[in-house]
Amino acid sequence: MLDFVLMVIIVVSAxxxxxxxxxxxxAILTGFSGGALAVLFQILLAPDVALTQAIVGAAIVxxxxxxxxxxxxxxxx
Amino acid sequence: xxxxQLAILFxxxxxxxxxxYSAIFIDNIIKKIIGxxxxxxxxxLFIVAIGYKAGGVVPILMPGMDTSWFAANAAYxxxxxxxxxxxxxxxxxxxVMLALVMVLYKRYGTLSxxxxxxxxxxxxxxxx
Amino acid sequence: xxxxxxxMVIVPLMAALIISAFSRFNTVTKIFAFVxxxxxxxxPLASNYGLHxxxxxxxxxxxxxxxxxxxxxxxxxxxxxxxxIAMIGLLTxxxxxxxxxxxxxxxxxxxxxxxxxxxxxxxxxxxxDIFHMFVFFEILALAQVGIVAASSIDYxxxxxxxxxxxxxIGSPIMLLGIGFLLALTGSVNIxxxxxxxxxxxxxxxxxxxxxSLGLIFFGWLYASGLPPFHTIKSGIYSKAExxxxxxxxxxxxxxxxxxxxxxxxxxxxLPIFEVLVVFFSILAMILGVSLALTQTDxxxxxxxxAVGELGFIGLGIGxxxxxxxxxxxxxxxxxxxxxxxxxxxxxxIVNATNExxxxxxxxxxxxxxxxxxxLLIGGLAMAGVPPLSGFQSKLMLVQASLSCGFPEISxxxxxxxxxxxxxxxxxxxxxxxxxxxxxxELEGKSVPxxxxxxxxxxxxxxxxxxxxxDVVTSGISNFVGGIL
Numbered sequence: 001m002l003d004f005v006l007m008v009i010i011v012v013s014a015x016x017x018x019x020x021x022x023x024x025x026x027a028i029l030t031g032f033s034g035g036a037l038a039v040l041f042q043i044l045l046a047p048d049v050a051l052t053q054a055i056v057g058a059a060i061v062x063x064x065x066x067x068x069x070x071x072x073x074x075x076x077x
Numbered sequence: 078x079x080x081x082q083l084a085i086l087f088x089x090x091x092x093x094x095x096x097x098y099s100a101i102f103i104d105n106i107i108k109k110i111i112g113x114x115x116x117x118x119x120x121x122l123f124i125v126a127i128g129y130k131a132g133g134v135v136p137i138l139m140p141g142m143d144t145s146w147f148a149a150n151a152a153y154x155x156x157x158x159x160x161x162x163x164x165x166x167x168x169x170x171x172x173v174m175l176a177l178v179m180v181l182y183k184r185y186g187t188l189s190x191x192x193x194x195x196x197x198x199x200x201x202x203x204x205x
Numbered sequence: 206x207x208x209x210x211x212x213m214v215i216v217p218l219m220a221a222l223i224i225s226a227f228s229r230f231n232t233v234t235k236i237f238a239f240v241x242x243x244x245x246x247x248x249p250l251a252s253n254y255g256l257h258x259x260x261x262x263x264x265x266x267x268x269x270x271x272x273x274x275x276x277x278x279x280x281x282x283x284x285x286x287x288x289x290i291a292m293i294g295l296l297t298x299x300x301x302x303x304x305x306x307x308x309x310x311x312x313x314x315x316x317x318x319x320x321x322x323x324x325x326x327x328x329x330x331x332x333x334d335i336f337h338m339f340v341f342f343e344i345l346a347l348a349q350v351g352i353v354a355a356s357s358i359d360y361x362x363x364x365x366x367x368x369x370x371x372x373x374i375g376s377p378i379m380l381l382g383i384g385f386l387l388a389l390t391g392s393v394n395i396x397x398x399x400x401x402x403x404x405x406x407x408x409x410x411x412x413x414x415x416x417s418l419g420l421i422f423f424g425w426l427y428a429s430g431l432p433p434f435h436t437i438k439s440g441i442y443s444k445a446e447x448x449x450x451x452x453x454x455x456x457x458x459x460x461x462x463x464x465x466x467x468x469x470x471x472x473x474x475l476p477i478f479e480v481l482v483v484f485f486s487i488l489a490m491i492l493g494v495s496l497a498l499t500q501t502d503x504x505x506x507x508x509x510x511a512v513g514e515l516g517f518i519g520l521g522i523g524x525x526x527x528x529x530x531x532x533x534x535x536x537x538x539x540x541x542x543x544x545x546x547x548x549x550x551x552x553x554i555v556n557a558t559n560e561x562x563x564x565x566x567x568x569x570x571x572x573x574x575x576x577x578x579x580l581l582i583g584g585l586a587m588a589g590v591p592p593l594s595g596f597q598s599k600l601m602l603v604q605a606s607l608s609c610g611f612p613e614i615s616x617x618x619x620x621x622x623x624x625x626x627x628x629x630x631x632x633x634x635x636x637x638x639x640x641x642x643x644x645x646e647l648e649g650k651s652v653p654x655x656x657x658x659x660x661x662x663x664x665x666x667x668x669x670x671x672x673x674x675d676v677v678t679s680g681i682s683n684f685v686g687g688i689l
Binding site: 003004007010011014015017018023026027030033034037040041044045046047048049052053056057060061064065067068069071072073076 | 111128168178179
Binding site: 093097100106109110113116117119120123124127153155156159162163166167169170173174177178180181184193194 | 336340343346347350351354362363365366367369370372373374377378380381384387388391392393
């Protein structure tokens with residue numbers, strides 16, 4: 001059951017990230033999607049992939065995007 | 078449970094389609110890059126789902142496990158190894174793209190792709 | 206000495222890392238880069254043919270089904286790999302040499318990118334593992350973007366970002382294709398996949414197999430810059446420094462032939478594969494030459510001509526007979542050398558005049574006779590004038606398409622060759638022969654000696670390959686007989 005919930009979270013937060021006006025919110029929602037993907041990898045019997053994805057998808061990628069947004073501009077115009 | 082695998086297939090296809098849509102049609106360059114990272118995540122999820130075995134165990138041989146039972150029940154670990162590499166590649170590509178965007182923002186003052194990546198040959202003629 | 210096989214990848218990779226880490230020590234780094242660059246063409250020539258299993262995991266025989274399995278990443282080194290790696294090593298040496306003599310203060314990251322690209326294409330040629338190929342394909346894309354972005358030409362960042370966005374759409378799609386193949390066969394080793402397809406373990410007409418072909422084919426189109434990616438590919442050539450562009454086009458050619466050979470081995474049972482390759486190759490030939498006619502920037506013109514020449518390679522491989530594939534691979538080898546010569550030569554002209562527009566140039570023959578003569582011979586070789594090397598490979602291609610029963614294709618190939626000749630002669634006339642425009646300043650600017658040296662070395666190879674093509678073609682023909 002949990003896996004279906006996670007799949008819905010992944011897809012919905014991906015769509016939400018792309019329709020945000022605020023790019024910082026989009027970065028955070030990308031992190032949501034990546035984190036849910038990490039838990040899904042754990043359910044799919046791949047704990048090593050889950051660890052990497054948790055670090056890269058839930059921490060590094062959103063932080064990179066947020067840094068880029070901070071150096072450029074925040075609103076999507 | 079083939080149900081889970083089918084659902085995962087649909088999720089990964091959905092991620093790839095969302096990513097492709099945003100990479101082609103969205104004007105904002107940072108959102109384009111976010112969409113590209115979704116394409117990569119979709120591909121990774123698909124490859125992990127290949128290795129998944131419903132009702133199986135994690136492919137790590139613990140002491141005390143029966144080898145033949147383990148061989149029959151463990152998930153297939155080769156795709157997992159591939160995805161590890163692929164995740165790291167995706168993160169590094171993303172970092173390089175964002176760095177280029179930051180440099181270009183200083184020159185143009187906007188994140189719009191139409192301004193930033195307009196046909197460069199036309200720009201040269203315009204400058205002359 | 207089979208231990209040398211992994212060293213062909215490890216030496217440039219380690220050199221890249223060491224140079225970028227210690228680039229503060231200018232003189233030491235220069236000497237080190239020079240020594241490594243000399244080693245690159247020597248290692249493949251000194252090595253023996255053979256296989257290398259990483260980790261020493263030799264292939265296993267399944268006693269029940271009597272099928273061989275390859276658990277390790279395998280490098281296979283034959284005559285084809287030897288000649289191409291030696292050529293790319295020589296080209297890297299020349300490019301690094303030009304770079305080292307041009308600048309007093311060298312940039313560590315730039316040399317890092319040059320060596321990284323060389324290591325990546327070497328691994329792509331050697332490997333027998335489709336995922337390993339994908340990893341180095343991504344590394345190569347990063348290195349190419351870096352080489353373009355590092356140049357001082359206007360709008361190079363924009364072009365690099367554009368290429369990168371297209372690349373990061375293309376490579377996950379290729380990864381999906383590899384995933385489909387993995388799902389079908391349970392292996393990423395190409396020999397295993399081929400065995401599974403040929404033994405009937407995989408249904409060759411199933412939609413999944415066809416989808417994987419489509420996805421990998423899309424990645425191949427991106428990697429080789431065939432249409433619809435021809436504009437961006439010629440764009441990145443024109444935005445890179447001239448010596449960088451000479452190396453970039455060789456990366457493109459090598460990644461094209463290494464991926465298409467893998468696809469040929471897996472999908473040769475499907476007739477649609479050969480039709481697809483021939484279709485896109487013909488499209489590239491026509492589009493490349495016709496777009497080259499309209500260009501006024503001569504770097505862009507050479508870029509489009511290079512894309513058109515890629516079509517000839519694809520044509521040879523798409524026809525699918527032993528003679529045709531040999532011709533295609535020989536054409537690939539010639540194109541690497543000829544296009545590198547043209548890029549370096551036109552780069553020398555840019556260096557001497559600071560002008561890239563053919564309309565504003567003229568009368569350079571009197572000022573740079575050596576460069577113009579070598580450029581003329583290079584251009585004639587690209588157009589296929591006897592007795593130069595381009596003539597031999599194009600003649601083989603025309604004969605191959607005639608013997609396959611496609612006289613239309615051979616007529617088209619001859620017409621494209623003539624069009625290439627016209628484009629080149631038109632540009633050559635505009636730049637070198639017609640009277641010098643009054644506002645063109647030429648006094649006191651000379652061409653670096655290292656560029657003339659590099660062009661001379663490449664020219665000698667072109668002439669030698671034109672007179673003795675059998676040295677290469679017989680070996681390539683044996684290799685092709687092995688994979689058919």
